Amino acid sequence: MKYGLQFRDVFAAWQSILDGVYVTLLLSASAMIGGLILGVACAAARVYGPGWLKGLVAGYVEVIRNTPLLVQLFLIFFGLPSFGIRLDGLTAAIIALVVNLGAYAAEIVRAGFEAVPKAQIEAGHSLGLSGLQVFRYVVVFPALQAMFPALASQFVLLMLATSVVSQISVEDLFHAASIVQSRTFRDFEVYTVVGALYLGLALAFRGLFAGIYHWTFVRR
Amino acid sequence: MIRTFSYVDVMYLAAAARWTLALTATAFAGSALLGLVLAVARISPVAPLRWLVAAYIFVVQGTPLLVWLFVIFFGLPLLGVSVNPWLAAALAFSIYGSAFLGEIWRGALVSIPRTQWEAGASLGLSTTEQLRYVIVPQSVRIAIPPTVGLLVQLIKNTSLAATIGLVELTREGQLTAAGTYMPFAVFTTVACIYFILCFPLTQWSRSLERKLDVAR
Numbered sequence: 001m002k003y004g005l006q007f008r009d010v011f012a013a014w015q016s017i018l019d020g021v022y023v024t025l026l027l028s029a030s031a032m033i034g035g036l037i038l039g040v041a042c043a044a045a046r047v048y049g050p051g052w053l054k055g056l057v058a059g060y061v062e063v064i065r066n067t068p069l070l071v072q073l074f075l076i077f078f079g080l081p082s083f084g085i086r087l088d089g090l091t092a093a094i095i096a097l098v099v100n101l102g103a104y105a106a107e108i109v110r111a112g113f114e115a116v117p118k119a120q121i122e123a124g125h126s127l128g129l130s131g132l133q134v135f136r137y138v139v140v141f142p143a144l145q146a147m148f149p150a151l152a153s154q155f156v157l158l159m160l161a162t163s164v165v166s167q168i169s170v171e172d173l174f175h176a177a178s179i180v181q182s183r184t185f186r187d188f189e190v191y192t193v194v195g196a197l198y199l200g201l202a203l204a205f206r207g208l209f210a211g212i213y214h215w216t217f218v219r220r
Numbered sequence: 221m222i223r224t225f226s227y228v229d230v231m232y233l234a235a236a237a238r239w240t241l242a243l244t245a246t247a248f249a250g251s252a253l254l255g256l257v258l259a260v261a262r263i264s265p266v267a268p269l270r271w272l273v274a275a276y277i278f279v280v281q282g283t284p285l286l287v288w289l290f291v292i293f294f295g296l297p298l299l300g301v302s303v304n305p306w307l308a309a310a311l312a313f314s315i316y317g318s319a320f321l322g323e324i325w326r327g328a329l330v331s332i333p334r335t336q337w338e339a340g341a342s343l344g345l346s347t348t349e350q351l352r353y354v355i356v357p358q359s360v361r362i363a364i365p366p367t368v369g370l371l372v373q374l375i376k377n378t379s380l381a382a383t384i385g386l387v388e389l390t391r392e393g394q395l396t397a398a399g400t401y402m403p404f405a406v407f408t409t410v411a412c413i414y415f416i417l418c419f420p421l422t423q424w425s426r427s428l429e430r431k432l433d434v435a436r
Contacts, residue, residue, distance in 0.1 A: 003298050062419065062422070063411075063415065065418075065422065066372070066376075066415045066418035066419045067376065067411045067415055067418070068376040068377070068379035068390065068414055069376070070379045070380060070382070071390060071393070071410050071411050071414060072411070074390075074393070074394070074397075074407045074410075075403075075404065075407040075408065075411060078397060078404075078407065079403045079404035079407050080404070081403075082402070082403065082404040083404070156282075160283065160284040160285075161284065163284040163286045164286060164380065167383060174284070174286060174287070177290075187290070188294045188295045188298055191287055191290040191294060192291055195283045195284075195287040195288075195291060198282070198283045198284055198287060199279060199283050202281075202282035202283070203282065
């Protein structure tokens with residue numbers, strides 16, 4: 001028997017799919033903002049902090065980077081209730097994504113910090129800037145500019161990786177796909193359409209980041 | 221019946237890790253084969269071939285691995301192949317890995333100066349021979365650290381095979397957690413096993429990178 005591809009039922013469920021896109025965007029945006037802040041803080045601690053803090057951050061970065069996101073997600077969602085910390089799926093997902101991205105961002109930003117020449121920091125001090133001002137204007141800004149492309153591609157990878165949150169039944173785009181699949185039995189069609197949507201989102205994010213780079217660093 | 225999480229369960233999890241390793245090995249072999257073809261096609265003089273490969277890499281890197289896993293898992297039966305999580309996972313991971321390896325290896329190939337090709341040509345080597353005897357041996361050194369990095373990514377990504385019911389480390393963890401009702405202990409153990417598999421590779425990749433820096 002020959003199977004005919006049929007997309008009609010999938011497109012008819014566009015509302016569920018659109019809801020999924022919204023949740024995926026929400027998750028990605030929260031994770032990117034939270035992860036960047038955590039990453040910058042960890043990178044600063046790793047480069048300028050006291051010894052014990054350096055060790056702690058290094059441990060965090062290694063543990064996260066050497067274990068799968070899916071397992072981290074399961075630990076937070078299924079494991080934490082053993083300690084009385086009961087989180088709903090969306091909160092657990094955001095925490096897992098922020099903690100995960102924070103470790104990757106820390107490594108990227110740290111490389112950026114280390115690339116800022118020492119003489120430049122000394123120049124900042126000799127102009128009478130305080131430690132925090134030097135950090136903000138002389139270190140963070142140039143470091144972020146140098147590391148922007150690497151960060152942007154990490155962010156896009158993270159957006160794609162948010163699809164695993166469907167496994168703790170957060171209603172993101174991938175979860176919407178499995179709902180539509182169970183209703184229409186058009187599995188192949190659903191996942192192809194959703195794959196195309198992810199590709200579109202990835203393109204949109206890349207465009208957005210190119211725009212941000214241009215407006216922040218080039219056009220000043 | 222609810223049992224407790226014991227030493228036996230830890231052994232079961234460790235045993236399940238060999239399926240993670242087997243899947244990683246299969247996926248890496250597939251990725252390497254396909255990735256090599258992609259890398260060479262990316263530097264070929266035939267422009268449409270280059271565009272085609274660039275498009276492939278763009279699409280694969282712009283879609284979640286989970287989507288590939290499901291598209292292939294549900295797509296195979298349409299081609300008349302019966303549903304088989306192993307085949308689907310091996311294919312999906314090979315496609316995914318090849319796009320990244322193709323880019324890594326292309327970068328390594330183009331990092332060799334043009335003059336090396338010309339030197340090969342002046343010795344009377346054909347283009348294939350130049351690639352085989354002059355360019356590839358030099359670019360391998362550059363390519364190894366990021367390739368090991370990708371291997372770590374592959375190990376971690378095989379956890380997604382749990383979603384199509386392949387019993388590897390993560391799936392075994394889910395089953396154990398359901399049986400013992402001790403998810404925190406179980407998933408911590410699972411995470412530790414992944415860490416034991418990945419961390420030495422990460423360190424190795426890092427030390428190779430450092431050595432390369434010194435050599436330059």
